[in-house]
Amino acid sequence: xxxxxxxxxxxFFRRYRYALEVLVMSRYLIRWLLIATxxxxxxxxxxxxxxxLLEAATVYREANTFIIAFLPIAGFVIGWAYHNWGKTVEAxxxxxxxxIRQTSxxxxxxxxxxxxMVTTVLTHLFGGSAGREGTAVQMGGALADQLTPLLKLRxxxxxxxxxxxxxxGFASVFGTPLAGAVFGLEVFLLGQLRYNALxxxxxxxxxxxxxxxxWGVGHTLYPTVSVPEWSLYTFGATVAAGVAFGLAARLFSxxxxxxxxxxxxxxxxxxxxxxxxxxxLIFIVWLLGTTKYIGLGIPTIEASFQMPxxxxxxxxxxxxxxxxxxxxxxxxxxxxxFFIGATLGNALFPWLPLPLELLVAxxxxxxxxxxxxxxLACTLMAIELFGAGCxxxxxxxxxxxxxxxxxxxxxxxxxxxxxxxxxxxxxxxxKLTEL
Numbered sequence: 001x002x003x004x005x006x007x008x009x010x011x012f013f014r015r016y017r018y019a020l021e022v023l024v025m026s027r028y029l030i031r032w033l034l035i036a037t038x039x040x041x042x043x044x045x046x047x048x049x050x051x052x053l054l055e056a057a058t059v060y061r062e063a064n065t066f067i068i069a070f071l072p073i074a075g076f077v078i079g080w081a082y083h084n085w086g087k088t089v090e091a092x093x094x095x096x097x098x099x100i101r102q103t104s105x106x107x108x109x110x111x112x113x114x115x116x117m118v119t120t121v122l123t124h125l126f127g128g129s130a131g132r133e134g135t136a137v138q139m140g141g142a143l144a145d146q147l148t149p150l151l152k153l154r155x156x157x158x159x160x161x162x163x164x165x166x167x168x169g170f171a172s173v174f175g176t177p178l179a180g181a182v183f184g185l186e187v188f189l190l191g192q193l194r195y196n197a198l199x200x201x202x203x204x205x206x207x208x209x210x211x212x213x214x215w216g217v218g219h220t221l222y223p224t225v226s227v228p229e230w231s232l233y234t235f236g237a238t239v240a241a242g243v244a245f246g247l248a249a250r251l252f253s254x255x256x257x258x259x260x261x262x263x264x265x266x267x268x269x270x271x272x273x274x275x276x277x278x279x280x281l282i283f284i285v286w287l288l289g290t291t292k293y294i295g296l297g298i299p300t301i302e303a304s305f306q307m308p309x310x311x312x313x314x315x316x317x318x319x320x321x322x323x324x325x326x327x328x329x330x331x332x333x334x335x336x337x338f339f340i341g342a343t344l345g346n347a348l349f350p351w352l353p354l355p356l357e358l359l360v361a362x363x364x365x366x367x368x369x370x371x372x373x374x375x376l377a378c379t380l381m382a383i384e385l386f387g388a389g390c391x392x393x394x395x396x397x398x399x400x401x402x403x404x405x406x407x408x409x410x411x412x413x414x415x416x417x418x419x420x421x422x423x424x425x426x427x428x429x430x431k432l433t434e435l
Contacts, residue, residue, distance in 0.1 A: 029199070036164055036203035038147060043140035043168035043204070044211025050117050050139065051173065051217050054132060057125035058295055065291060068127035071282055075274025078119045079328050083270045086115050089142070092330075093134055094413030096141040097188040100162050101415060103155040112142035119330040126278075127285065129294045129320035130331025132173055137332075140169025140208070160197045163188075167201040168208035174334075175212070175219035179381035181205035186374045187411065191418030193376075220298055223305055224387040225361045228354065237352040238362070238393050241345065242400025245363055248344050249370030249405040252318050252337065256410060259326025270328065277327025284320065293320050297339040304342040304360045308350075313343035333410045334368055341367030354393075361386040362397040369398035370405030373414060 061067055082090050089095060089112035099108065120135040144165030148158050163184045171180025181202040185193045228234050263273045285294060292300050293316050303309065321336040345363030349356045361382060369378035375398040382394030403420055 032160075032200040033203055035147070035151065035161065036168075036200050037207055039140070039144045039161065039164045039204045040168050040172075040207025041211050042143040043136075043165060044172045044208035045215065046113060046117070046139040046143060047136050047169060047172035047208070048212045048215035048217040050120075050132070050135060051212070053117070053121045054124055054296075057121050061125055061127060061295065062291065067125065068282060068285060068291070068294075071126040071128065072275045072278035074122045074126040075278040075327070075329060076271050078122055078330060079271030079274045081115060081119060082328075085111060089115065089138075091413070092116065092138050093411055096138065096162060096166060097411060097413035097415075099145075100159050100188045103158050107148050107158075108142050108145040110142060110146055113139040116330055120332075123324070123329040123331050124295050127281065127291070127294045128278075128324040128329040128331065129281075129297075129317065129336060130324050130329060130333075131296065131321075131335035131337070132332050133170060133334035134332030135330070136169035136173035137166050138169070140165035140167075140172075144168070144204075159194075160200050163194065163197045164200050164204035168204040171205035172208040172212040174381070175209060176381050176384045177202075177205040177209040178384055179377045180209070182380055183372075183374055183377035186377050187372060188414065189417045190373045190407075190409075190414050191416065191420070220302075222302075222361075222364075222385050223357060225357045225390040226355065227358055227389045227393055230392075233353050234393075235396075237354050238396050239400055241348055241352060241354070241359060241362055242366055242397040243404050244344065244348060245341060245366035245397060246370040246401035246404025248314065248318070248340060249337070249367045249401055250408050252322065252333075252340060252367070253371050253405070253408040253410050255318055255322035256326055256333070257412065259322045263327050274328035277323055277329065280327075281320065281323060284323075288316070293317050296335045298335075301339055301342045301364070304346040305357050308356075309343055309346050311347040314340045314347065317343065333371065337368040337371055337410075338364050341365065358390060358393060361390055362394050365394055366397040366401040370401035371410045373402060373405070373409045373411075375399045375402040 089109050095108065116135050116138045120130065120132065123130050141162050144161050145158070147153070147161060153161060166187065167180045167184030170183045171177040174180070184201045184205070185197060263277065267273045267276060285291065297317065300309070300313065317336055317339045321333065325331065325333065341363035342360045344367065345359035346356065349359050352359065365378040365382045369375045378398045379391065379395040383391045407416060407420065
């Protein structure tokens with residue numbers, strides 16, 4: 001009799017297993033659709049507010065350049081705020097990556113979101129050279145983690161919701177939902193994707209981007225890039241450009257970490273570090289006699305698609321951004337990396353047989369790919385921003401830059417899961433800061 005009952009149970013599940021699978025998957029879809037909607041609304045709204053404030057700060061600074069003289073005071077306010085209220089969230093993006101890899105019992109403080117937003121706006125208002133991706137990612141991750149106790153999420157699901165927050169923040173601040181979704185899956189573990197978060201990440205990214213757009217906040221529009229026919233010359237030029245972009249990414253990562261170490265070792269009181277760095281930045285801007293290398297640098301990025309620029313532009317942006325972020329000002333690295341890549345592509349135009357627009361577009365995404373170790377997300381970003389036609393060229397440049405950037409990167413909290421090259425196999429399991 002027990003054997004007969006077991007046979008009936010087995011026959012029932014075998015007959016209806018596909019229907020049961022559909023029910024289980026439908027429940028999973030509905031659950032994460034609801035969670036991703038909440039995450040997307042929170043992250044998309046935060047990004048919309050942040051982008052509006054950032055635009056206002058940039059316009060005011062460019063109309064009143066005297067305000068740059070107060071950069072050291074702003075630096076002290078930023079350093080003091082984090083020294084007194086933000087020690088637990090000061091690690092920023094690296095804290096998010098650490099929580100995804102090894103979840104702790106305490107959620108990320110909600111203070112991360114307003115603190116990083118306000119301090120980033122102050123950095124831009126008074127003339128620092130920084131980006132916006134880090135701020136959006138931190139806001140998205142911190143706001144998403146506030147749902148963990150409310151929904152009583154298990155550690156496994158908490159990792160997924162943090163990935164959703166990262167993807168939503170990235171997608172909404174740049175208007176690139178596909179790149180944002182893959183960025184959240186690709187960034188925290190070098191050489192490996194977390195496919196169990198694929199659906200939630202895509203849902204959160206798409207919803208967050210739609211929410212930011214619904215608030216009436218737009219994004220920078222770039223030209224659709226025309227590409228030449230594939231040939232031995234264009235293939236070789238793309239590879240050569242990818243090598244240059246990877247080395248530039250490596251230089252930027254090294255510079256940022258080196259400046260941060262110098263300030264930490266020489267100045268023990270954290271709020272004083274951006275004060276000293278602010279004085280140095282003011283002096284450099286005064287010597288240069290231009291504000292093109294501070295802030296986001298969007299006008300220069302746009303100009304790089306249209307005309308030849310000074311070939312040293314990318315080096316100056318590397319120096320000023322490394323100084324700004326290394327001394328303690330807040331903001332992201334990605335938009336400066338766009339600037340560095342675009343101007344480097346512009347500088348390579350006289351030397352490589354590729355169109356100017358294509359070289360600039362390739363550099364735009366490839367330097368970021370090498371510095372963040374996210375070649376797939378950056379390839380998708382190229383397609384979303386510049387059109388599908390440049391996908392092959394940009395994709396090849398991104399993977400070459402990813403290889404030649406080595407085991408370095410802007411996120412020291414990244415862990416090497418699979419080395420980029422067999423000769424680097426011994427580095428698997430280590431953080432980038434340990435290499």
